[in-house]
Amino acid sequence: MLLEADGERLYVGARGAVFALNASDISASSALTIEWEASPEQKRQCLLKGKDNKTECFNHIRFLQRFNSTHLYMCGTNAFRPLCAYIDEKRFVMSSQPEEGRDKCPYGPTTGYTALIIDQQMYTASQYEFRSFPDIRRNSPSPTLKTEDAPTRWLNEADFVGSALVRESLSSSTGDDDKIYYFFTEKSQEQTTTYSHSRVARVARVCKGDRGGRLTLQKRWTSFLKARLTCSLPEYDFHFNMLRSVFVMPGRTPQDTLFYGIFGLEWKNVKASAVCRFSLTEVQEAFQGPYMENQDSGSKWKEYTGKIPDPRPGSCITDSLRARDINVSTSLPDDVLNFVRRHPLMSQQVQPSDRRPLLFRRTTDYTHMAVHMIQGVDEKTYHVLYMGTDEGWLHKAVEIEGQLHIIEELQIFEEPQPVNNLLLSEKQMSVYVGSPSSVVQLPLSNWTLTVPGAEPSVDVMAQTNRSTLIQDIQQGSRGCENTQDDIVVRGRSVRVGDDVLLQCELSSNLATPLWTLDGSELQGYGLHSGFRTGTDGLLIIEARQHQSGLYTCYAVENRIKVALVAYNVTIRLDLPPPPPVAPTQDTYSFFATLPEPTEHPFTERPLPPNPAPLLPHSDLLSPRNMEAMYLSLITILGGLCVVLTVVLVYVGFCLRVGNQGKYSLRAAASAYPNNKRQHRNRKQHRNSAHMELKTISSHCNGNGICNGGSKQHNGDFQDGGFLQIVPGEAHLTPNKEPPPPAPPLPPTPQHPSPECMFPNGLSATLPSVLRRMNGNSYVLLRQSESENTSPHGYSFAEELNKMLEKRKHTQLLPRPDESSV
Structure with a gap:
């Protein structure tokens, strides 16, 4: 999406089309459209390459920006053969035939990609061709530049999420150059003894005036440097290492620029998000610090401690270099360029403001964000963040003293779908939210909530006279002291x-x-x-x-x-009892009365049985016949017991032959019909059809809800544990290193949960979605026999009741994936 500076038009690139919408009302009938579908022949070629004809073999518009005062420029995947074209803004038509776009646009619709047009030069970052390495390029006009891939590869499986131009040349006392910053996640290269991640978040930068080297680094960047972005909870040693989105907040001067980032976890089955903010000053300090080196291509990188050439490698051309007749990068000495080639990574990490996240939220995956600065009644400036989730929600939060407080949540789309883009217009006072299916326009502020007995809320921006308004952003209580209890x-x-x-x-x-x-x-x-x-x-x-x-x-x-x-x-006492209602398998009551502790927690109280009818007299029920029937029944049951005993002994012997506590079930996986096994594998994105049984033991500070009842002695789990089926982990491809196991999530810092806590900080809660299996949904909880109360003094039944009450409105999945147990 592209919102023009004057705020009059919103341009939207979609699949096979580009739209020009009225920014004040995107649903107005004045919308303009350019159809740009891939040709039938190109779609056929895409299918021959093995691509998906439902998602990939189309022309997905991946780039749409202004080129000059009269034209826009756009690029599309064109069914895995990218093309680019100019748009005449006034007539809103393609002004020329499409041109080759394979060096400017990725081939696929989901490949990480970011691009900018700066002074009619195009800067892009992506994995362009199908089998190529990720690259940062200046495409046109000449000279074209790219990152280095030999002997030291500068980018390692990088996935780009954003880029930004910072005009650092403005009012610079050193004659500095403008810089382009790139944000991405890539495979880790650092050698560390404290923690290990297979992927880390990065920020990289290049100088706008870079022209490459003369002989060394010819047609390569001479100013490329990168550093790690850290976003973690220090008290838990918990690190968010996947960068999902970045928003750049310009300041009064270029040095005041702020970078807001949404970070997630490397483990896709654990949902959590953190928002961290970085200052340009912190980023610049990292690029002025020590370098990392890798003497052997097979080892990890470590800090370089040798001599650094002069001028400093990776620097832009400044007044001090011009005084030494180094006016362009092609004049840099070879020893400097050789150092740049082998030392692209900086040792110092970029720390967030306040050295911790502004917001940490469990069970939520944020996808995109935008930030708006606004002045309150107290004349202070506040940052208001709009954050979209992977399920189509919009969260509005205000930053107060280094922490974000969510003040509004809005479900935007009826069907859950990720938020793909967020744009703000202060002129239109609107938020524009893009998703795979549509674009939605919302007001920046929507304050219509009222407190009973208190004054109604109003929009601060709409009030010319603010002297009569009461607003308490810091404490959130002023103006509510005299609330009247006027209720029905x-x-x-x-x-x-x-x-x-x-x-x-x-x-x-x-x-x-x-x-x-x-x-x-x-x-x-x-x-x-x-x-x-x-x-x-x-x-x-x-x-x-x-x-x-x-x-x-x-x-x-x-x-x-x-x-x-x-x-x-x-x-x-005198009310008649209600008529009995027969229970059905689709009826679930989370407020059901719990039985006394002597009963099983899930035992229903049976209704009084109806009196049994008298049986008619028959000779079959004579004592002699009944004795014969009992003897026959005992004989049959005895034979069945013998058979079952033999089977159990045989199975126990087979299991003992395998590994202790870990069993691979090939037969169980192969017993599925082919179509079901393929469906399960596609769901889990796995190549292996094996399953694995693992013994799991958990403890919860004495709380029976979290305690599996197991004890551990000398590394072996005794009776009382339970089994968890983990699909697809019995065998891994030898060449692939398995990702590190997901650690338990720490509790949310701002709102500590009163629920049961593991020693490492994980809150034990029922799942937000219960699986429906053959019409019945259930969750198995086991009570510890020796410890029946939680640290808070609550019994098992009380804790269970609290958790069930919180999940009263839990939705049921009508079609769970087949691997759910």
Whole structure:
């Protein structure tokens, strides 16, 4: 997407088309379209290359930017044969025949790619051809430059996510050059003893005026340097090493430029995101620090401690070099260029502001972001971030004292789909969100929420006179002190012994519920208290007459208490019992009453059995015949026991022959029908059809919910553990190094969870999605026999009840992948 500076038009590149939309109303009928489909012959050639005719064999527009005052420039994949073309902006038509684009545009629609047109020169970074190495290039006009791949490869399986021009020549006291910064994730090269990652986040830079070397590094960058971007939680030694998106925030001067990055985890089956901010000053310091070297191509890189040539390798041309008659990069000495060729990596890592993330969020994968600076009533400037997720949500957050606070969440698309792009227009006061299926326009601010009894919220930007406004961004409480409890009281009459759910939905994720009975706060929700509380209501279990009264639900946040709903509950003896309802397999109640600890946690209370009808008299039921029937039945059961004993002994012997605690099931995998096995493998992106059984043991500071009941002695797991089926990990390709195992996620720093915590910080929660298997959904929890209470003093049943209440609205997957167990 391309939003013009004047804010009047939004250009959108799609599959086989380019659109020019009215930025003030993208749904207006004035939209213009250029159709640009791949030819049938090119689609046929794409199929012959083995590509997908549903996703890849089309012309996906990957580049769309302004070329000059009259024309735009665009590039498309053209079914794996890229083309580029100029667009006449005024007429919105292609002004020339398409030209070759294989050096400017990637072949595929999902290959990492970033590109800029700067002063009519095109700078791109991608893996261009199908089997080529990733490369950073200046394509046109001459001189064309690229990164080096021999003897030292400068980029190692790089996946690019963004680039930015910083005009560092403006008001420079040293006559410095403008620079282009590139952001990507690549395979790690560092040698370290503290931690190891197979991939790391990077920032690289080149000088805009670079013209390559004369003989050494001819048609190669002489100013290419790269450094690592770190985004981690130091207290947990937890590192986010996958860079997903970058937003560049210009400052008052080039030196004030900020880089916001969205980071994720290397393990695709663990969802978590962190937002880190970097200053240009920190990046420049890394490029002025020590270099890394690799004497042997087969070893890891380590810090270079030898002599550094003069002028400093990788520097731009400045006034001090011009005074030495070095006016262009082709005049640089060969020893400097040879050093650049072998030392592209810097040793110093770029640390984020405050040395920690602005935001860490579990169970969320952010994909793109945009940042808006706005002035509050207190005359201070705040950074407001808009972040899109992989499921089509938009989160709005404000930065306060080095931390991000999410103040609004909005589900943009009815069907879950990733946010592919985010643009802001201060002139139009709009946010433009792009996804694989559509583009959505939203207002920058949408403050229509009101607190009962308080003054209604208004848009600060729309108020010319702000002297009468009250706004408390720092504490979030000023103006709410005199909130009136003006709520509707609802009546509820129930029969003694029934369970009653009083619903109370909190509008804020940061608020906690508080319940009162006749004005007194309910104290404790133990197993025998008769109450359970959750995020969506209060449950009265087996109601008794003394529990009648006025129940009021309050939302408590930042020490402010606001009444939301009240119930006048009357518990009576004279109400008739409700008619019995037969349970069905599709009915799930997460507020079901838990049995006493002596019963199994998932045992249902049976209904009283109906009286058995009297059997008619028959000679078959005589004592002699009944004795013969019993003897026959005992004989059959005895034979079956013998057969089962032999089978179990044989299976036990076979399992003992294999590895202890780890078994490869070839037969289980091959028993699947071919189409099911192919579907499972495609789901898991695996080449192996093997499965693996592993014994898993977990402990939770004495909490029975998290404790599998196992004990560990001398490295062997004893009885009480459970089995986890891990598909596709029995055998790995010899040439591929397996990725490091995913560590448990630490708790969210801003909102510590009251739930059970592992010693390493992982919160034990039920999954957000339960698997539906043959119409039944279940989660197996096991109680520790020796430790029945959590660190917080709650019993197993209480902790279970809390977790089930939080998952009351858990959705069920109608079609889970076949590997789910």
